[in-house]
Amino acid sequence: MKGKKHIGAVRLKLVELSPDGARLKIYRSQVHPTSEFVHPPEVGEELTDRFGPYINEAVERFIYVLDKQTIIEEFTYQIKWIANAARYLMEKGASLYMMHWHLLDTIQHVFLSSIDPTAGGYDPEKAEKGWEILKLSYRLADMLVGEFIKLLDDSSYVIVVSDHGHVPNKKRFPLLKALLEAELIAAKKNEYGDLVVDWQRSKIHISTTNIYVNLKSRYENGVVEDSEYEKVRNQVIDLLRNLKDDEGHHVISFAFKREDAAMIGLWGEPVGDVVYAYSPGYTWSHNRFEENISVDRGANHGPQIPTAETLYGSNYAVFMIAGPNIKKGYVRPLEMLGPVLTVDVAPTVSYL
Template identity: 35%
Template structure:
């Protein structure tokens, strides 16, 4: 992401009066320019943008080029438009060709607000076996897109660029999946075709708390998000259908999920809830209170006082007892082990979310019962 305003998710665009450009188009306001550095410190390429006022109603077009020549643009974008996919050579410690496309997300009439989204930059080789298939797929099917809707640059990696952009990339990605699968099935001998779609995981991670009617803070937002979830499954289903059409009567088609998902039945994160319960029970103590309860001490976010702690919570689903003789700083006597487990289970079952009035835990098991 690139932005003319300070944005923790974006690299800063510094607009200034354009100079040194060839073939500058007519503009009712002074043309503005900036550079975009794509890639990383190791491998990058510089693009040039020219912002113009083509209709006399304010800045409305962004020209993107590999050089300061408006007669040789990659694309001239209006609000909400994408460039075509473009191949660029990224240089640095080595040299590598990558594919990318850009989208104009925002442009105010005075150009004080300008945001440009950059898709994931994908190499044209190095992601298949045998090696040559990658270049073949790019040539026959189009550029591959591994991650969708993520902001790739800036201080925070992995933020979302907006739901419309996310869904547009999801559509492209799954259309590519289907076309690539059909191409490979038709041009190579094969015994097993395996395809993984991360789309449901993406969408639920991003939307589930506000999509869930029980926990949403805005009913209209919940309805919009549920529609996006439905649309995601339609996109995935359409790709599966196109691939399954190529299967003959001797081919077994299996669709499977590696895990499920449920809504947040709490207005607070489960890590915070469980850590708070353990603290109130006098079972969990910290040397410091840094950022986020329930996170592993080795990540530096919390420092647990193990000399006083009897139970600690890690990895969103596990509560560990600090058992003497098993743990380096164990304080729980073996004879109190079972009683302490029962006490923790009862405390979890008794907890009620302060706003919803319900218990967020649907299943609480001892380790031997979970096997």
């Protein structure tokens, strides 16, 4: 959308107006384009004309400042919009209706750690508020799924799938400090006097849970000869596997070479020369210099191993399906068959 003009639609609600007019609170929804947010693009205007403005990022960003009634009203509007659009397009002969709903992700990033005693900085006095918001979020999710269940017939399926779960953060480990001490990265001070990575002088580049060797043959400003490639990779893996925190726990759960990454479902050009993941409880620490291990709040789904779980959270994703010839009440036995993999979802939908 950058550099282009678009027509947008918006919802407004007068939330508060004092009798003397001295205090005014207005909720304004996300301004969303009326076209090019669905496929085919022209259907967007048709749906907007029939059902009103589409809202992608409903009110989860204002969960602290809006009243509960407005929150429920706006999410109910969003859910009804999505369901009405599905019903309308099904009546017009659509064979697939696929949509994304982000509320549970946003809410768990913020509030999961407030209910989980294993989280960093857990405060039992904040647990009640966390439970209230999480329960409300799952009631809304139940409402959304329920609207689609109403659309089931003898030739339709409802599939609920997520790309990840959530587990609480506990600690941040000074990873950049360890890499700097091992001379795998270089550092400099920025205009504010803060220490930052000098990537052009570093032997490696870090991107979340992938590490790339800064090869001369690959990058314009590379510093590592091809003959040193394996040496650098081995040095990185050895360092990561031996990092321990102040309690003697391993910070990194696994670290291995890209050619071994297929065993966890990763392959292709974007995969790093070294792939690693943090142990349960640790969050990203590749993006800023820190001297010491620190407590970290919130929750995440990217840094920790895919099987990380606590009593209250899990990194495992969700896969649920209902429809003709689907066994009712079946629960896949993880211990015997393992989890459903994300690469299994599209072929399953295509088969159906």
